[in-house]
Amino acid sequence: MEEVETDTGYTTFRDGVRSCLPTVLGYLGIGFSFGIVGINSHLNLFEITLMSAIVYGGSSQFVMCGLLLANTSITGIVMTVFLVNLRHLLMSMTASPHFREESLLSNVSVGSLLTDESFAVFSTTVAQEKHFSLRWMEGLNVTAYITWIVATFLGGLVGNFISNPEQFGLDFALTAMFAGLFLTQFEWELSKNTKKSIAVVITVVISLYILLSLVSSSVAVIISALLGCLVGGLAYDK
Incomplete structure (x- = not known):
């Protein structure tokens, strides 16, 4: 056996x-x-x-x-x-x-x-x-x-x-490393729920791009992180 x-x-x-x-x-x-x-x-x-x-x-x-x-x-x-x-x-x-x-x-x-x-x-x-x-x-x-x-x-x-x-x-x-980490971290989620995860990713990326053009980069990091958490929390349905 x-x-x-x-x-x-x-x-x-x-x-x-x-x-x-x-x-x-x-x-x-x-x-x-x-x-x-x-x-x-x-x-x-x-x-x-x-x-x-x-x-x-x-x-x-x-x-x-x-x-x-x-x-x-x-x-x-x-x-x-x-x-x-x-x-x-x-x-x-x-x-x-x-x-x-x-x-x-x-x-x-x-x-x-x-x-x-x-x-x-x-x-x-x-x-x-x-x-x-x-x-x-x-x-x-x-x-x-x-x-x-x-x-x-x-x-x-x-x-x-x-x-x-x-x-x-x-x-x-450093920028290249963060890009690699981003894709690696979301690989598992993308395989489970592609549409929702892509929506979250796109929202965070667009928010970061806009914020970087309006405020200093250090403040943009904090605000983008908070917005990402908010969007992720709203999208999480469990």
Whole structure:
């Protein structure tokens, strides 16, 4: 009699590491690009690595480099980075109900290390109704965190030999990554309910395009995220 294999879901730290592997190349590519851009923004290798360890936000770190080159005040940099990273609050609020039985420290750890990439993996896992644990989430987040720091460090080393990152399109790397994440995250939903998902996607994209032409990019990110949540909530019929 043949044994029937059962899907136990994602329960261990190692499972989280495995789940993160498909996004590792993205972290390496974007982190490497940031290291090069950081060096060309007059940051040293230690400052680049420390920023990656503390700020840990690809988009906000690229923004910080641009603001530093523009001689923006410290207050302006802090406020802009705060607005750009405010979307992480929405992502953390979405993830927290799944870990309500865990300790406060564990939830803080999950929220602090949550990124766009790891949230995309998390959202896909939830959408596919697969079982997962805190240890899986920790494996996913820690792998991403270490990869990002190492990638930015290596990029900083190479950055001394590249004087014009824009020439190689490195300044566009973050935009390309977000486009890939967007398509990957919605692939599962599109297979289940094509018409509704396409309507949501088109609405969010159009809203983002309009807002970017009316307000600053940092404010547009926040407003577009809120509108996307609103549209998604109204379209969700369960």
